[in-house]
Structures are given as C-alpha cells and as structure tokens.
Amino acid sequence: MEKDTITALSTYPLQSAIAVIRISGVKTFEITSQIFISKNNQSVHNLSSLKRIFGFIKDNEQIIDEVILSVYKSPKSYTGEDMIEISCHGNPIIINNILNLLVKKGIRIAEPGEFTKRAFLNGKIDLSQAEAVCDIITAKNEMALKIALNQLAGKEYKVFEKLHSDIINILTYVEAEIDFADEDIQKLSMEQILKEIKKIEEQIDYLIKNSESGILLKEGVKIAITGAVNTGKSSLLNLLLNKNKAIVTHIPGTTRDIIEDNYNIDGFPVKIFDTAGIRETDDIIEIEGIKRTFETIKSADIVLFLLDGSRKINKDDIDLFDKIKDKQHILIINKIDLPVIIDKNTIKSAFNISEIKNILKISCLKNSGINDLTKTIKNIIINKNIFAVDDIIIANIRHKEALTKAKVLLQEAKESTKTKAYELIAIDLKRAADEIGSIIGKITSEDIFENIFKNFCIGK
Ligand SMILES: Nc1nc2c(ncn2[C@@H]2O[C@H](COP(=O)(O)OP(=O)(O)OP(=O)(O)O)[C@@H](O)[C@H]2O)c(=O)[nH]1
Numbered sequence: 001m002e003k004d005t006i007t008a009l010s011t012y013p014l015q016s017a018i019a020v021i022r023i024s025g026v027k028t029f030e031i032t033s034q035i036f037i038s039k040n041n042q043s044v045h046n047l048s049s050l051k052r053i054f055g056f057i058k059d060n061e062q063i064i065d066e067v068i069l070s071v072y073k074s075p076k077s078y079t080g081e082d083m084i085e086i087s088c089h090g091n092p093i094i095i096n097n098i099l100n101l102l103v104k105k106g107i108r109i110a111e112p113g114e115f116t117k118r119a120f121l122n123g124k125i126d127l128s129q130a131e132a133v134c135d136i137i138t139a140k141n142e143m144a145l146k147i148a149l150n151q152l153a154g155k156e157y158k159v160f161e162k163l164h165s166d167i168i169n170i171l172t173y174v175e176a177e178i179d180f181a182d183e184d185i186q187k188l189s190m191e192q193i194l195k196e197i198k199k200i201e202e203q204i205d206y207l208i209k210n211s212e213s214g215i216l217l218k219e220g221v222k223i224a225i226t227g228a229v230n231t232g233k234s235s236l237l238n239l240l241l242n243k244n245k246a247i248v249t250h251i252p253g254t255t256r257d258i259i260e261d262n263y264n265i266d267g268f269p270v271k272i273f274d275t276a277g278i279r280e281t282d283d284i285i286e287i288e289g290i291k292r293t294f295e296t297i298k299s300a301d302i303v304l305f306l307l308d309g310s311r312k313i314n315k316d317d318i319d320l321f322d323k324i325k326d327k328q329h330i331l332i333i334n335k336i337d338l339p340v341i342i343d344k345n346t347i348k349s350a351f352n353i354s355e356i357k358n359i360l361k362i363s364c365l366k367n368s369g370i371n372d373l374t375k376t377i378k379n380i381i382i383n384k385n386i387f388a389v390d391d392i393i394i395a396n397i398r399h400k401e402a403l404t405k406a407k408v409l410l411q412e413a414k415e416s417t418k419t420k421a422y423e424l425i426a427i428d429l430k431r432a433a434d435e436i437g438s439i440i441g442k443i444t445s446e447d448i449f450e451n452i453f454k455n456f457c458i459g460k
Pocket residue numbers: 227228229230231232233234235236247248249250251252253254255256275276277278334335336337338362363364365366
C-alpha cells in the first residue's frame with residue numbers, strides 16, 4: 001500500500017449543486033475527524049465504523065461547509081485503502097477551502113488517475129479495467145461506452161487471462177523437455193507443441209482483427225472528403241451533416257483549413273473531414289491547406305474522392321487520385337444536375353485503372369444520390385467489422401500492439417520447432433506470455449504505467 005494519503009476533487013470544478021472530494025490512504029480517518037463535526041454530535045472518533053454521516057467541515061471554529069461524508073473502510077473501497085468522499089456544495093470557493101484545509105493537515109493532492117492506480121496496485125482491478133475507467137469517462141459515442149463498460153466488467157480480462165495461462169501451459173511442457181530430457185515424465189511431442197502454438201496463434205489473430213474493428217468503433221471511422229478545387233466537397237459535408245458547417249462559394253480554393261465534425265451512420269460513429277481542394281498554387285495559405293489535406297488523407301479510413309461531372313478530368317484530379325488510390329475510397333461524380341461529360345470509362349482511362357470498385361453519381365445542389373452514398377459508406381464499415389455482436393471487442397491500441405508482438409514471438413517459436421531448439425521455443429513462449437500479461441497488468445513497467453495514467457483526469 002502507498003504510504004501517503006491523497007485527495008482530489010472528483011467532480012467538475014465549476015459551480016454545481018454538489019461536488020465530491022475524495023480522500024484515500026492510511027491517514028484518511030485520522031485527518032478527516034480533525035476537521036469534521038457531526039451535526040447531531042455523533043462521535044466521529046471512530047469514523048471507520050460509520051457509513052454515511054452528516055455534519056460540518058470546520059477550520060478551527062470557522063464553518064467551511066455543511067457536508068455528507070461517505071466512509072469506506074479498507075479493503076472495501078475503490079482504491080482498497082481507507083477512503084472518504086466528502087459531498088459538499090459545488091461552489092469552487094468551498095471546494096478550494098476544503099482542499100486547502102486537507103493539504104494543511106498533511107494530505108497530498110492526487111496525481112491524475114492516482115486513485116485508479118492505487119486500485120490496481122491494491123489488486124482491486126486489473127490493468128485493462130483501469131484503462132476502461134478512463135475510457136468510460138472519455139467515451140464520445142454509445143459504442144465506445146459499451147465497449148468500455150464490458151472491459152470494466154472484466155470480460156476482456158478473462159480472455160487474456162486464459163490466453164496467458166494457455167501459453168504458460170505449453171511453456172511448462174517445453175521446459176520439462178529441457179530439464180528432464182532423459183526422464184520418464186509426461187511430455188508433448190514436437191508436433192503436439194506446434195499444434196498447441198498454432199491454436200493460440202489463431203486466437204491471437206482473431207483478437208488482432210477484432211481490435212482493428214474495435215479501435216475503429218471507439219475512435220469513429222475517419223472519412224476524408226477530397227477532390228480538386230470547386231468539386232463540391234464542402235457542399236457534400238454540409239449535406240451529410242445536415243447543417244451549414246463549411247463555407248460554400250463558387251470561388252475555387254474556398255476551403256483552406258480542415259473542417260472536422262462527428263455524426264453517425266445508423267449508430268456507427270463517424271468523424272468526417274472536409275479538406276482544401278487540390279490545385280497548383282503559389283498562395284502560401286492554400287499550400288499549407290493542401291499539405292493538411294494530404295495528412296488527413298493519410299490517417300483516413302475511407303476517402304470520398306469527388307469529381308466535377310460537368311468538366312473534363314484534369315491534372316489536379318489525376319495527381320490527387322494517385323495519392324488516394326491505395327486507400328479505401330469511393331469515387332463520386334458530383335454536379336449531375338448539369339450536363340455530365342465524364343463516365344466510368346473516361347475515368348478509368350484518365351486514371352489508368354482497369355476496375356472501379358465503388359463509384360456513385362450525386363448532385364449536392366439537388367440533394368440526390370446522398371442516400372446511396374451513405375449506404376455505400378455503411379457497407380464498407382460493416383465489412384471492416386468481423387466480430388459477433390455479443391463478442392468482446394478490444395478497442396485499445398496498447399492491447400493491439402501487445403497482441404501483435406505476441407504473435408511475432410509465437411511465429412518465432414514455431415520456426416524453432418523445426419530445429420527442435422527447445423531453449424529458443426521456451427524464450428519466445430515466455431516473452432509472448434509476458435506480452436499478454438502486460439495487457440492485464442501481470443507484468444508492468446513504469447512506461448506502461450505512466451502512459452496509462454497520464455490520460456486520466458485528476459480525482460479518478
Ligand atoms: N450545379 C451544381 N453546383 C454545385 C454542386 N455542388 C456544389 N456546387 C457548386 O460548386 C461550387 C463549389 O462548391 P463547394 O462545395 O464550395 O466546393 P469545394 O470542393 O468545397 O471547393 P473548394 O473548397 O474551393 O475546394 C459552389 O458554387 C457550389 O454551389 C452540384 O451538385 N451541382
């Protein structure tokens with residue numbers, strides 16, 4: 001257990017009906033009883049025997065606020081330590097006065113996520129659950145929230161725990177072969193070892209694919225609207241969002257900066273980006289805008305590539321297509337309310353491609369073809385998602401990275417089965433188990449710790 005006692009405001013630091021200040025650590029009860037007077041003169045000498053108590057926080061004779069204390073005795077608390085939550089009035093002046101008083105009495109202000117870090121260190125939750133706490137607070141859509149709540153419920157923990165013990169199980173057989181090569185004990189043949197490693201690899205493969213979808217759902221699918229200047233990108237953004245978000249004019253080069261917004265397609269969270277139109281230019285603002293367009297394209301999951309159907313394909317279209325052709329994209333011929341002078345064939349020959357997977361015709365002006373576009377985007381998103389609905393969904397980049405490293409190590413172990421290099425197999429299996437263990441906190445390092453808890457808010 002940590003030695004010092006910590007405190008922080010756990011609610012939002014603005015005016016509100018109620019605010020909650022948390023205290024955790026060995027001196028929680030001792031120090032709180034020095035500043036708390038119960039309303040009905042109940043003795044608070046032994047605070048730990050109480051659950052909830054009404055009274056005043058006082059600095060000597062000065063009343064600071066009327067409060068309710070919720071008392072949690074170790075180990076039955078969030079952190080596993082002695083804890084008190086002071087529910088006071090949500091006035092920032094009162095909150096500051098109480099925190100200052102606690103600090104004066106020797107309690108330290110908590111670091112971001114320190115309560116949850118203590119919960120992990122005291123074995124109340126595993127590391128993936130600690131991360132889920134942060135994800136629950138910061139979830140930006142229903143889907144992300146659902147994933148995080150499942151993670152907090154420990155579903156992910158069970159999967160990784162099983163995977164970890166399965167690897168250790170094979171490792172035990174491999175080590176028995178090293179240590180007791182000549183003795184008559186139960187062993188696995190090399191074929192059996194290989195078969196077992198392959199089984200685990202399959203599970204890891206599934207989880208990696210699953211995590212790609214999970215991360216997509218959590219962060220929102222990133223869609224970039226791109227095209228040469230004046231093709232109608234901002235008009236399309238406004239239609240999809242159903243609001244006048246971006247400026248639309250007939251002047252080429254209207255959009256300079258990236259314009260970003262969130263919406264959802266039948267519950268799938270989407271982050272959509274309108275970008276600066278591409279053309280040769282000397283304007284330094286536009287050049288910077290175009291640079292940002294290319295950065296946005298790079299990080300996008302789906303690119304909407306707009307062409308102006310009323311004009312011939314030009315060099316700007318061709319140069320930009322070259323940049324997006326390897327990304328998941330949809331070709332969109334806009335302005336079909338005007339006489340259209342390009343079609344699938346002219347596009348194929350201009351872009352020098354033999355097949356176009358997704359191509360649609362729309363008119364932003366007449367609001368036509370937008371439903372088909374939305375359906376096409378949805379189909380792409382659904383095709384990316386490979387998991388069953390009631391499955392666990394891994395949506396954490398750190399977990400995905402650990403799984404990927406474990407997979408590489410298992411592949412190396414498989415290689416070593418060919419030469420019967422038991423020692424090498426054992427090393428790789430051990431390292432693969434450690435990678436999986438690091439997800440749930442069986443193995444931890446300062447780096448992992450720092451990265452996880454720095455994203456927390458203070459008071460959690
Ligand atoms: N006729 C017709 N005009 C359209 C259509 N969509 C957009 N426009 C017009 O095309 C012009 C450019 O539209 P924007 O949406 O600003 O185009 P953009 O691609 O964002 O342009 P930049 O930001 O300059 O790259 C405006 O005058 C729009 O009204 C359409 O479907 N049909």
